[in-house]
Amino acid sequence: MSDGLQFENVCGRKDAAVLDIVFIHGLTGDPKETWTNSDGTFWPCWLVDDLSGVCIHTAGYPSSVFAKWAKKEMTLHERASSLAEYMVSHGMGKRPLIIICHSLGGLLAKEVFRACCEAQDEDWNALGDQLKLVVFFATPHKGAALAAIVKALIPRVSSTSIEALSNDTGFLTNLNNGYRDLAVKKGLTTIAYYEKYKTKDAALVVSEESSDPGCTKTRPIPVDADHVAICKPASKDAMTYLSVRRHIEKVLAGCPAASDDDQNSGLGPDDYSVPSEDDRRTLQEKLIDAGREYEYANANNLQNRFARRYHKLGLFTEAKTLHDTILSAVEQRFLTHVYGPKICAGAPETEIAAAVQEQVIDPLCASSENGKLTNSTILQALYYLTEQCHIQWDKP
Structure with missing residues (x-):
């Protein structure tokens, strides 16, 4: 689970994207595991x-936040304000945005939206204006369901604290009314899913009624899953994945295309000869932090071979463009298939090695798009990207 506020670009190239998608977990959740x-x-x-042009981010926060809120140690508004500032500090609000949230993370998303729309800070206003779609996975919009989630997932919270999460004070009604009004004003699309299976064989946590935010054109969609599994589609053929992708495609269709300057600039993030600002540790430091220091001698040799060849090519040659394309393909496949689902999930080294071979090396060697590539060339590119701070081998 989260330990402090977090925000991370997990996959997709920030410099080439036209749409940001932020995933927000719920109670007892985690930015990756959820x-x-x-x-x-x-x-x-x-x-x-x-989908071309999307960039995926995860937002994390101490997942006991709602238990603390119930005990009057923290307010949802305070957490939303903190997250809003963190998001704009990471560049959110500069292009169209989608938020996908699970359970009580949806309440946090609604409060972030309201805070941004009502703020006097122009960057916060931009984030509110750029939000185009919110997807709620089993988010309770009524107090009774909110208390049910707390009882099911953190039973240690006292009955008195659970009562504080009821709608007796009118807080949830106020939050939802504010969200609905702003959604209409801003043209925001809202999608909601609710579970059909009991959680822990004990309770149906978020019912159809509770999952309905009451927004125009929003009809809650039932899912054959419990409260925990509802946001974990098993495959690309799963109804929830196909549905989410369909709605994202509609947003993408209205996104401004990336400018020619963004696409063709010889400097900036596309220039792999310049180290990224994201993580300035050396190759050796990264491997040590990942418990892979035994690889350093070979890794350093491989990345040096790639670097010597790469830096001889000049800035604007056809050969350098080809090498940049290879580096981009290696980076993309590593972040998508190895870093997020394996390294960040704490997979054993054997699984990580297998994923590198099967999801990065083998497909790129088999492809003819970039000419004939070898295992050695791809490994050279991987370690070069590590040295240039574009990828890492340890959990954040």
């Missing part, structure tokens, strides 16, 4: 495979 299915796949990265 969205990882039973096969160990971090499914949001499927969207990068299937």
Whole structure:
């Protein structure tokens, strides 16, 4: 589970994207585990495979936040304000945005939206204006369901605290009315899903009635899953994945295309000869932090071979463009199929090695798009990207 506020670009290239998608977990959730299915796949990265121009981010917060809120130690508004500032500090609001949330994370998303729309800070206003779609997975919009979630997932919270989460004060009604009004004003699309199976064989946590935010054109959609599994589609053929992708495609159709300057600039994030600002540790430091220091001698040799060849090519040659394309393909496949679903999920080293071979090396060697590539060339590119701070091998 989250330990402090977090925000991370998980997959998709920020410099080439036209749409940001932020995933927000719920009570007892985690930025990665909440969205990882039973096969160990971090499914949001499927969207990068299937849709051009999307960039996936995860937001995390101490998942006991709602228990603390119930005990009057923290307010939802305070947490939303903190998350809103963190998001705009990471560049959110500069292009169209989608938020996908699970359970009580949906309440946090609604409060972030309201805070941004009502703020005097222009960056916060931009984030509110750029939000185009909110997807609620089993979010309770009424107090009774809110208390049911707390009882099911954190039973240690006292009955008195649970009562504080009821709608007696009118807080949830006020929050939802504010969200509905702003959604109409801003033209925001809202999608909602609710579970049909009991959680822990004890209770149906969020019913159809509770899942309905009451927004115009929003009809809650039933899912054959419990409260925990509802946001973990097992495959790309799962109803929830196909549905989410369909609605994202509609938003993408209205997104401004990336400018020619963004696409063709010889400098900036597309130039792999310049180290990324995201993580400035050296190759050796990254491997040590990942418990892979034994790889350093070979890894350093491989990345040096790639670097010597790469830096001889000049800035604007056809050969350098080809090498940039190869680096981009390696980076994309590593982040999508290895880093998110394996490394961040704490997979054993054997699984990580298998994923590198099967999801990065083999497909790129088999492809003819970039000419004939070898295992060695791809490994050279991987370690070069590590040295240049574009990828890492340890959990954030």
